[in-house]
Amino acid sequence: MLSRYRFLSSYVPAKARAMVFEKYGNPKDVLRAHTYELPPLTPTTLHMRFLASPINPADINQIEGVYPARPTFTKELGGLPDGEHKELAVGGNEGVAEIIAVGDQVKDLKVGDWVIMGRAGFGTWRTHAAATPNDVIHFNSKEIGLIQAATLSVNPCTAYRMLKDFVTLKKGDFVIQCGANSSVGQSVIQIAKAWDVNTINIVRNRPDIENLKTYLKSLGATHIITDQELRSYKTKELIKEWTGGNVVKLGLNCVGGEVATEMAKYLGQSGVYVTYGAMSRQPFVVPASHLIFKDIKFLGFWMSRWNKTHSREEKEEMLNEVITLMKFKKETPGYAAFEEVLWGNPSESNESLRDKFLDALDKSGAGFHGKKQILKMQY
Template identity: 40%
Template sequence: MEQEVRYLCHQEFGAPKEVVQLQKKTISKQLLESEILLKILASSINPADLITITGKYPIKPMLPCIPGNECVARVEGIGSGVKTLAVGDLVVPFRSGLGTWCSHGVFNAADWFRIPSTVDTVAAATLTVNPPTAYRMLKDFVTLKPGDTVLQNAANSAVGQIVSQLCRKWGINCVGVVRHRPDIDTLKATLRGLGATEIYTEEEFAKTEVFSDTLPAPKLALNCVGGESAETLLRDVAHGGTFVTYGCISTRNTSIPASVFIYRDIKCCGFWRTNWTRENHGNPERVHMLKDILAMYEAGDLTAPDAELIPIEDYQKALGGVHGKKCIITYE
């Protein structure tokens, strides 16, 4: 028996809208003992996916390539040796680079993680990239206590919104910085509703004395913008604090004066979720983290990002992005 598959593929590196194509093929439903057949329900598009397609990401896949690292899928068949999953289970990837922009696929069962059937589709499809990024940055660099402060730019990004929600859950102050825009008051209200203590535009933050006895200087700052935005964040990091860079959406380098290291003893480091996942593949903490995140979704402590579900046939729209929303490919 065979299964028809619709999938996105690129045979060369380049601009995603130019090199990615929609294709069809058939795959056998006859499974090896360790394999599972999955019906992909929804696949998210992340910036790293698009950078990978251009060939500029640190990891280059072999071509031709089905992109995608994140999705939610239903198990439709299992090999004779699969004991941890059953037909009907919902699963998400437990490893990067599986190629998730497809309607169906045959995969190794060990590369997938079972989740409760009650999880919202958007939350499930976006579970394994942005929430772990936010979670690990808040857990791994500084021992934060209730009442401490975290500072971040791009507070309206998917990671930024999760950071605010986790800080609210854990009793941590979270100050966010965003670019100015026509609907800035609405955006500020939205982000405060998610858990941000204060939200400033880049211009407001640069000229405001934000921190005081009632709002302590941040022990941890999270930067995914770079350039002048990052340099402004550094100004307010507490003595002995930590400055973590996990992206550079401005594409501008960050200039850090020697005084930051010598006189203020600030530690500057980076975080790359892909590398953390690879180094911690068998670490029980990874399973604990995913279960903790899922529990927070179920309890209402985390909210799935605002998303637009886009049929795979409209993949050009999905690759182009929708302002202010996470693009998620669907297959029905």
């Protein structure tokens, strides 16, 4: 690995490698590996090299053209040799990069700083990029490992905002969530634990359920219940016993379908039910009585929208709080199951880089059932 500090005087931009597409479609058809030169550094821009970038389910939907957050198509990368258009977009929305050069007028950012992207659609499946300071968010990298940093901006931040923005949670309050072993769900458990907030965690039943329960407990989960147990007639009594009659203030849903409908029953008067995903791809049913008599509010959360409507200062503050709350450890793999994919080696051909990437894409199973694949960049 290169030193984290370089000097502008000796700086010569490297050739960049990226996974790009010039039109929407099936990723296997439209994705290409591409080599391009960074534009010269200007007084107000910076150059960075990516360290690690995950493949997330939303990235796939974005390439297919069915995700509301659009990628940035630009002429700056040059066209593909066999391309129909001059404009290309780089895939990927999340990742961590190290600043390798800054223009004279760039303040508050210096060579060696670790940054993540300030918005969706920047394109993170690449080795190098030119950017403006507004494209990136600097954070305290001493507390956090590479993989944690690469996967910090979407899932842990989603968990943090949902716990913070919809209801005021005090020590001893209760939150219920389904998909509790998802990346966001695990972050919810950790952040709630740091605030002494109790979590009731719904997971799908499975042969090794006791292992999963032990793992989630080790993160700080208060109670765990399977989707099968949730449907039992005894659940109402059980949850009442757990909460001691306190109302459950917040429900978090990334699953949809029957379990999401069932979960809504356990929210207390005037509770807030936040949907941020639909892993089951099933819509859920809302009984009018929940809305009218129990005053339950069914709302949605999307990190991309929050990022669009909030300042860089607010994002920096959030990142540093999340890092502190989740007590990341640099040396351990952290909270989510993942696999590293070494990618971007300058000696490999574009064909080879593309094949490697598509293999990783297959393994990720679009992220829902596979293991999260994280590109770890090589130089």
